[in-house]
Amino acid sequence: MTPVTSSSVTSTAGGCAGAEEGDLLDCLRSTSTPRPVVDECLAGGLRAWLEDSACAGGSGAGGSAGGRRPVVVRDGMLVPRMRAWRSRIGVLELQACLTRATFRLTVTDGPPRHPFEDALCAISVTDRGPVVIDAIRRLPTRDRAMLRATLRAHAAAMAAQWRPVPHAWLPRVGERMRVPLAGGAVVITSTADLVLGRPSAGTASVCAVRVHDGQGGRAGDDPVGRTLRALALAETLRSGAHPLRVASYDPSTARLRCEDAGEELLVEGVRDVLRALRASRDPGPGERDPDESPERGGSCHRREPGDRQDCEKRARDVRVG
Amino acid sequence: MSASAEPRSVRAGDHSALVGSPPRARTIAASTIAVGLPRSGALSDALLAVAAPCDSLALAVADARRRLEDGLARVANTGAGHGVPASSAPLPLLRIGHYQVARAGQGAPTLTRSGAGVRDGPGSPFRWTSRAARRLIGLAALRAGLDGRAATPADAVAAVMADPCGPLGVGRGGPGAAADWIASLAPPARAVVAAEATAWATRLWTAADWGRLPHDRLVVGGPDRWWRWSSPSATCRVAVRGRADIRVTVEPGRDGVRGALLLVLDGSPGAATRQALLLGALVDGLCARRPQEPAPVPPRVIGWWPDCGKTWVVLVDAGTLVATADAVVETARALLSASAPGGWGGRH
Known part of the structure; x- marks a missing residue:
C-alpha cells in the first residue's frame, strides 16, 4: 500500500502538490498521472478470496439463510451486535452526524450560513431525523453549546477547503455499500459521504470521500487507513472496478488523506475483513486459520505471481456464474 | 376484482x-x-x-x-375472527407489494419501513423523507434527462424540484403528496432531498446504455x-x-x-x-x-x-x-x- 497523497491543504506531497485552499476537489480529481487501467479479474479474485474465507468459518457466520443474524463487517471492523441507537445516541455520534450533514450541504449546495440550524434542518428529513433531533433536544445545555461551537469550526474549515461539486462530475452523497458474502452469512458495509465520477469503462474513474468522525480506533490502530481500505474494497466488490482514489477528510484538523486505490490497498482491505471474521469466530488456542492455509490458496495476491492465472480463472468463473 | x-x-x-411468518420453499x-x-x-x-x-x-x-x-x-x-368491521364500515384493505412479499418470505422479525416510505414504528403514520422521495424525484429526473431537457442528473433533479407539480415534476399536489412536501421544504432540507435524489438518479442514469434502448x-x-x-x-x-x-x-x-x-x-x-x-x-x-x-x-x-x-x-x-x-x-x-x-x- 503506497499512500500517493497524504496531505493537508498546505502539503505538497504526492498528487496533492500545489493544493491550496478550496482545491481539495481538484486534488481528488487530479489528472497529473494517467488513470490506471482496471484489471477486470481483480474484483472477482478478491471476492473469491473473501467468499472462501467466509464459507470456511461457518461457526461464526450464521447467515441469513439459516435464520441467524449475519456477521457484519463495517469499515473493516466487526460489528459486535445491533446498535440500539434509537435509545442511546452519544454526543460523539451526534457530532459525526451533524458534521456529515454539513459536509454534504457544503459539497452540494454551498457552505451553510447557520451550520447548526441548517444541519438540523437537513437531518430532519432523513430516516434518523426524529431520533437525532430528539437526542439533541435532550442534551444538557453545555453539551449542546459545545456541539454548536464544534460544528461551527468544522463548517468554517469545510467552507474554506471545499466548494460545490460541478454537476458534470456526477456527485453522489451518502452512497451506501453493502456486499453480502457466503449467501448473506457475512455482510461487508461501508458508506461514502461523497462519490465522484462516472462508473468505470475500463479505467479507474471513481473517487470516494469519507468524512472522518474520529471514532472507532484503538491505540496503535489506524482507523482512517482501515476505513479507506474498506471503502475501496466495498466499491470494488460492488462495481467490479476499483476506484481511482479514496480519501478521508477530517474537518477538525482540516486534513485530507487521499490514497490511490491500487491492488495493495485492496488486499490490505481484504485482510482487515479476514481479521474481523477471525474475531467473530473467536478461535481457540492453536486453531489454524483456514484463510492463512497455503493449501487452500485463498488468494492469488498472497501467493507467487505464477499462481495468478489460477486466480484469474476463478475470478472469471465467479463473474460468469 | x-x-x-x-x-x-x-x-x-x-x-x-x-412477524414469524415462515418462509416457504419454492423453486x-x-x-x-x-x-x-x-x-x-x-x-x-x-x-x-x-x-x-x-x-x-x-x-x-x-x-x-x-x-x-x-x-x-x-x-x-x-x-373472519380478526376484527370484523361493522357492516356499515368499509372493509379494511390489505395492500401487498414487493416489500411485503419479500419480508414475509424471510419471516422478518420486525418491519419498520415500507416500500414507499418510512414508518417510525408499527402503527406510526407514514412520513416523507429524503429516502422515501428519492425514487419519485429520481425517476422524474431520469425522464427529463432522457428527453434531453437536462444535461446531468443534478440538473434534472433541480428542474424537477423547482416545479414539483409541473410537467417535469413528481405528480399532482395535494395533502400528503410528494409535490406539496417538496414545495414546503426549507433550503437545507431541500438540498439534502435533492442530493439524495441525485445520487439515486445518477445510479440509474449510469446503469444502462440508454442510447441502445428503444425509446418508443x-x-x-x-x-x-x-x-x-x-x-x-x-x-x-x-x-x-x-x-x-x-x-x-x-x-x-x-x-x-x-x-x-x-x-x-x-x-x-x-x-x-x-x-x-x-x-x-x-x-x-x-x-x-x-x-x-x-x-x-x-x-x-x-x-x-x-x-x-x-x-x-x-x-x-x-x-x-x-x-x-x-x-x-x-x-x-x-x-x-x-x-x-x-x-x-x-x-x-
Missing part, C-alpha cells in the same frame, strides 16, 4: 403483522448476468434480450389468477399497477401492487418476445426476492383488460441492487407465475394471522 390505477384511501400495511431460478466493463452494457443487454415465446402464458396467467382468488378467499375467510417502448417510472380483489364473504379486500422502475414494453418478434421490467432495490437480495420481483409481471398479466386476450406479460424481470452491485434475471413462465401467486397468498395469510383484533394495519 378489478384492475385500477390505484386504490383509494390506502394506508401502508402493518408490517409488524409479518424460482434467478440467473446473474455476465458483466464486464462498462457494466451498463450488461444491464442493457439483459433489458433487450429476446426470450423464447411462451404459448401457454395466457393459460398460466389464468391459472395464477384462479389460485390467487381461491387462496385469498380461503385466507380472508379464515381471518421505454417507460421510465410510470404509475404503479394494482390488481384488486374483494369478495362478499371476505373480511378484507386485497390490493396487489406491481411496480417497475424501467419498463421495456412487450413486443413479439420473429425470433421471440422482447420486453422486461427493471426494479432498482435497496440492500441486497434475500430469500423471497424472486417472488417479489415477479409481482410486477403477475400484476401486468392480471390487469389484462379482457380475460380472453393474451396478457402482455414481460418475459423477464430484472432486479438490480446498486448497493451491492448484484443483478438478477428471473424468467417469467407458468411455474414462476403460479409460485408468485402462492407467495401473495402466503403474504396475505401472514399479515392476517398476525393481526390482533383491532390491529389492522390496512384499515382505512
